[in-house]
Amino acid sequence: MKNILSVLIALAIGLPGFCQTKTTPVIYVNESISTHFISPEPIKYVDISTDEIAGDIPVDNIFRIKPKHANAKPGIVTIVGERYMVQYKLSYAATNQASTEVRIDPTLVDDYLNPGVSMSQQDMKRFSLLAIQRQPKKNVAVSRSNKMVATVNNIYTIGDYFFIDVSMRNKSNIKYDIDQIRFKIEGKKQVKATNFQQLEVHPVHQLQYLDSFKHKYRNVFVFQKFTFPDEKVFNIEVAEKQVSGRTISVKIDYKDVLKADTL
Numbered sequence: 001m002k003n004i005l006s007v008l009i010a011l012a013i014g015l016p017g018f019c020q021t022k023t024t025p026v027i028y029v030n031e032s033i034s035t036h037f038i039s040p041e042p043i044k045y046v047d048i049s050t051d052e053i054a055g056d057i058p059v060d061n062i063f064r065i066k067p068k069h070a071n072a073k074p075g076i077v078t079i080v081g082e083r084y085m086v087q088y089k090l091s092y093a094a095t096n097q098a099s100t101e102v103r104i105d106p107t108l109v110d111d112y113l114n115p116g117v118s119m120s121q122q123d124m125k126r127f128s129l130l131a132i133q134r135q136p137k138k139n140v141a142v143s144r145s146n147k148m149v150a151t152v153n154n155i156y157t158i159g160d161y162f163f164i165d166v167s168m169r170n171k172s173n174i175k176y177d178i179d180q181i182r183f184k185i186e187g188k189k190q191v192k193a194t195n196f197q198q199l200e201v202h203p204v205h206q207l208q209y210l211d212s213f214k215h216k217y218r219n220v221f222v223f224q225k226f227t228f229p230d231e232k233v234f235n236i237e238v239a240e241k242q243v244s245g246r247t248i249s250v251k252i253d254y255k256d257v258l259k260a261d262t263l
Helices: 002-019 121-133
Strands: 026-029 035-038 045-048 053-059 062-067 075-080 084-092 101-103 141-145 148-158 161-170 176-187 198-200 216-224 232-240 247-252
Touching: 026 062, 045 053, 053 075, 062 075, 121 148, 121 161, 121 216, 141 247, 148 232, 148 247, 161 232, 161 247, 176 216
Parallel strands: 026 084, 035 101
Antiparallel strands: 035 062, 045 075, 053 062, 075 084, 141 148, 148 161, 161 216, 176 198, 176 232, 232 247
16 A cells, blocks of 8 residues: 555656646747857758748758748747757747847757658768778779879778768979869770760768868768769869869779778
């Protein structure tokens, strides 16, 4: 009897807390103020429940809203990232009360398994940092041109992605200003320009965004997993800004891709 009574008392104490629903944070807005929601990862979906507040995504991780007129109707905004979902109540207020910036705290949001994202940008960055700390392999792929050396240090595979660790050395005293880095699957032999076929591949993530370097450069590029036949190569082509315009490319055979390590 005493044990049953103890359980009933515990339930009575815990029940009010259990029944409490999660409070939706309130964000105050005004027609003369733009409110920016800053996400720790790319934003994949947004919804505003009222037509009286407009919104857009100027960059991948920022959602910007603004009422269309004074005394705009309150509503709910829903923001979905790669691995979270969060909602806020929107309420009209005076200019001095309106929020200009709302930073989304990843520790205070609901987890969400986005079926369209097999690996988040945060996970890609974490694995890229692990890759760049590894010692380079020897003879994965190396190319030399115009006192430049381009090297593929290692290739890693994780899930549906390839992580390619690339470095460059500039042996001249002239700073190298990067114009563009392109990645292409193309034939080993180019017979005629009209018959030459190539497929450009774009990374879904890169560890660093560097515009120039003096002597040393190293970066990790992440790609959706791909395949190509033996008669083709994966070509990494780096071009310098004019007027100098030095270019260098390093080519990877598919046999090297098949030797990819895991992190």
